[in-house]
Amino acid sequence: MLSKHSYILALSIHQERLYRIGGIGNYLICKARPPHEYNLDGHNVTALDLGASGINPIQVEQLHSMSQYVEPLTKLMVSLPPKERVILVAHSITGAVISIFMERFPEKIVAGVYATAFMSGLSSSYSTIFAEINKRLDYMDTQYRYDNGPKNPATTFRFGPKVMASNFYQLSKPEDLTLGYSLVRFSLVFDFDQIKLTKENYGSVPRVFIVAEQDHAIMWDVQNFMIKNNPPDEVKVIKGFDHMVMLSRPVELFSDLQDIAEKYS
Numbered sequence: 001m002l003s004k005h006s007y008i009l010a011l012s013i014h015q016e017r018l019y020r021i022g023g024i025g026n027y028l029i030c031k032a033r034p035p036h037e038y039n040l041d042g043h044n045v046t047a048l049d050l051g052a053s054g055i056n057p058i059q060v061e062q063l064h065s066m067s068q069y070v071e072p073l074t075k076l077m078v079s080l081p082p083k084e085r086v087i088l089v090a091h092s093i094t095g096a097v098i099s100i101f102m103e104r105f106p107e108k109i110v111a112g113v114y115a116t117a118f119m120s121g122l123s124s125s126y127s128t129i130f131a132e133i134n135k136r137l138d139y140m141d142t143q144y145r146y147d148n149g150p151k152n153p154a155t156t157f158r159f160g161p162k163v164m165a166s167n168f169y170q171l172s173k174p175e176d177l178t179l180g181y182s183l184v185r186f187s188l189v190f191d192f193d194q195i196k197l198t199k200e201n202y203g204s205v206p207r208v209f210i211v212a213e214q215d216h217a218i219m220w221d222v223q224n225f226m227i228k229n230n231p232p233d234e235v236k237v238i239k240g241f242d243h244m245v246m247l248s249r250p251v252e253l254f255s256d257l258q259d260i261a262e263k264y265s
Helices: 071-079 092-104 126-134 162-166 174-183 220-231 250-264
Strands: 008-013 039-040 041-049 088-093 109-117 143-145 156-158 207-212 234-238
Touching: 041 071, 041 174, 071 092, 088 250, 092 109, 109 162, 126 174, 126 220, 162 174, 207 220, 207 250
Parallel strands: 008 041, 008 088, 088 109, 109 207, 207 234
Antiparallel strands: 039 041, 143 156
8 A cells, every 4th residue: 555655656757757736647847946856645756867878977987787777666665665656657668777777676566557657577578679660760869889899889868959859859849859858868778688587586576568659769569569479457547648658648648547546545
């Protein structure tokens, strides 16, 4: 049971700082209200910037492992009191992160929510999902760095304005796209499959997938692929929003997340 002091966590995605204005579900980029924590019907809401993301001061050159990247969430999970439990909400690639934390801390997680996110699992690995996306997504002006040499895979990447406008923000307001691109940073390419997921741990945590029908980054058929290969406990659909659901349909997302919080607590 979620106590009034429990956290509902939302991870920052696409290297942007996402704040929850008036509760978990507004998911708007906040320019004027910087606190990390908000309150929703008695629950504290915490937004985290992972390593080299958002306003996290660590630079991508300082990241040498996935454990460093997820350290902010690790610290928070470890610091929770024994009876404290959380709902993890992820968007985009951070879905792979909460899958790992569901494996590591199943007793502390009430549910995992994947808002058009990588729902890696027992029969649908991160690399498999990524391969499905790569078959369909035109990366356009995305920039890559090859710190291990041009003959080796890229080590870091950063989305460009064209791919963000066409595939991530096509239904969002122009000012949100402008702000988003001003905050985007180079990201490391991680192997999220290095942590093996098990039925006993990961499989014991309820999962909810929120479908984005107009997502041009994680397209509908990829979302459907994840749902069919790794069925969640519940699927919710919000019509008419792009990959940046927290910007293009914040009210609808808020409603869904509030329902989830009430149901699984």
